[in-house]
Amino acid sequence: MNFLPESQRERINCYRVLDDDGGTIYSSRFQEVSKELALKMYSNMVTLQIMDTIFYEAQRQGRISFYLTSNGEEAINIASAAALSAQDIVLPQYREPGVLLWRGFTLQEFANQLFGNKLDYGKGRQMPIHYGSNRLNYFTVSSPIATQLPQAVGAAYSLKMDKKKACAITYFGDGGTSEGDFHAALNFAAVTEAPVIFFCRNNGWAISTPTAEQFRSDGVVTRGQAYGIRSIRVDGNDTLAVYSAVHTAREMAITEGRPILIEAMTYRVGHHSTSDDSTKYRPADEMEHWRTARDPVSRYRKWVQGNGWWCDTQESELRNNVRQELISVQLLQAIQVAERMPKHGLAELFTDVYDQMPSNLREQERSLLDTIKKHSAEYPADVPV
Ligand SMILES: Cc1ncc(C[n+]2csc(CCOP(=O)(O)OP(=O)(O)O)c2C)c(N)n1
Structure with a gap:
């Protein structure tokens, strides 16, 4: 049922910072999260879930050519974004639209890109989901896997030269670590002491290739240490742990002038994209287990609710409101406006x-x-x- 090797499974209930000489600096020191921040994170996670469902269905109806969801990775998306500041530069892969959502990218802006219309910042030259925003310090998604990693080191180095109190963060999947660019970027970052966070979403699969066919090391975290980079392994389905890990990584990157690698253990609950049918290569019960028992959104809800900050009535109100708002007002309207908008010549x-x-x-x-x-x-x- 669990695709993780035993050694990785034991460690994912907390986060721990591993020094580049292999020692543990500390573990499980969680950041305080205020009620306001906690609820904002929760409502963004729910919005991301519902937005994904609606855009996915728009693709199934043939209205857009392609889509992929972040199902199962909502905690990674939202909690990592919440731990950053707006000045930090994001170089994404493609499964992190929640970071943009958190930063204020509107549903209309998402829809414009998906339809490649005249208001799409990429002028309709890219496939759907290749979002980007100058205003929000979010580089445009690049299709070739891992090319954003060395670019992030360059961006981080420029922040350091300009003495800015900010870092660059780059996201990538486990598949990205099989690219040469991953290794070049880590080494380059280590020797230039660039304030960059390498955020690996280890979701077990690179389309149909499981991690066991990609590497035999103990996950990705040990590779950071091999390059002399302080590294953190965290349970990517635990919102508070992800928030704390990124918060800590950001502090260390900026105040100590060093790169940090984070490996967030998770699972890609959806198919790779609308071009994929993952039931052909992985067992249905494994997918179902992660969709239900390990769902990061309901797990986080339990914590919020346990604090007395949330109740069942608020839950159904939030879901109804978000769904109503997205379906009846914003999102369907955004889709219709985006669809009617002329394309670039x-x-x-x-x-x-x-x-x-x-x-x-x-x-x-x-x-x-x-x-x-x-x-x-x-x-x-x-x-x-
Ligand atoms: C250089 C390169 N090789 C292959 C591909 C085809 N490709 C697109 S996504 C993908 C899988 C990437 O998996 P991972 O990095 O683990 O991210 P995930 O989709 O699991 O989030 C591959 C092989 C590509 N886009 N670029």
Whole structure:
């Protein structure tokens, strides 16, 4: 039932900071969380869950071409975002839209990107879920796995040179650690003492490849130590532990001028994306176990409720309100507005890279226009030529 090796399973009920010489500095020292912050985190987790359901269904209805959910990783998304400051620079993978949600990206902004319309900041050049926001210090998602890691080291180093009290954080999955860029980035960060947090969401799967087929080390956390980087392993389904780990990592990164690696143990509850059917390669009872018994949202709710800050009536009110708000007002409206909004013209495909378009691109543009003329029936009517 549990895909984790025994050694990793024992450790995930707390978080512990491992020094680069292998010793434990301390463990399980949780940060205080006020009632206001606790409830804000909870309502963002619920919003993320419901937003995912609605966009996922919009994809199933054929209204958008692609989607992927953060199911099971809501604590990682929201609690890590809550422990950062707005000046910290985020370089995401793609399963962290909750960080953007926390920072104030609107449902309309999410929908504009998913539909690739005129208001999409990426001008419709990217697949759905490649969000980005200059305003919110959130780099645009890059499809090639792990390329954001060395970039994050550069961003963190620039913060250090400018003596800013901020860090860079980069998110990636266990699959990202199998890329050369992971190793280059860790070494580069260690020697430049860049204030960067490497946040690995170890969710057990890289599409259909389980971690056991990716590495034989004790997870990812030991690799940080191998590069001389202080590293933290944390239960990624425990909201308070994730919040504390990122809070601690941020303090150490900024005040001590050093990179930190966090390995958050979790599980990808949904399929990899709408292009995947994970029942083909993993047992249904494993998925069901993590969806129900290990769900980070209901687990966190128990803690909030145990503090007397929450009750069943508030729970059903919140869920009804968020669902109502998202379905009847904001999200469906956002989807309809985004759908009706015109797309960018074809010429935009060739702008923003070169000041003077080079001859090979001019040739490609000519050839594309010829092909469209020949096969105009195949060309989408809503994209101006
Ligand atoms: C360099 C590169 N190789 C392969 C792919 C295809 N690909 C897309 S997502 C993915 C799995 C990544 O898994 P992981 O990093 O564990 O993240 P998760 O999807 O589990 O959140 C792969 C192999 C890619 N996008 N880029």
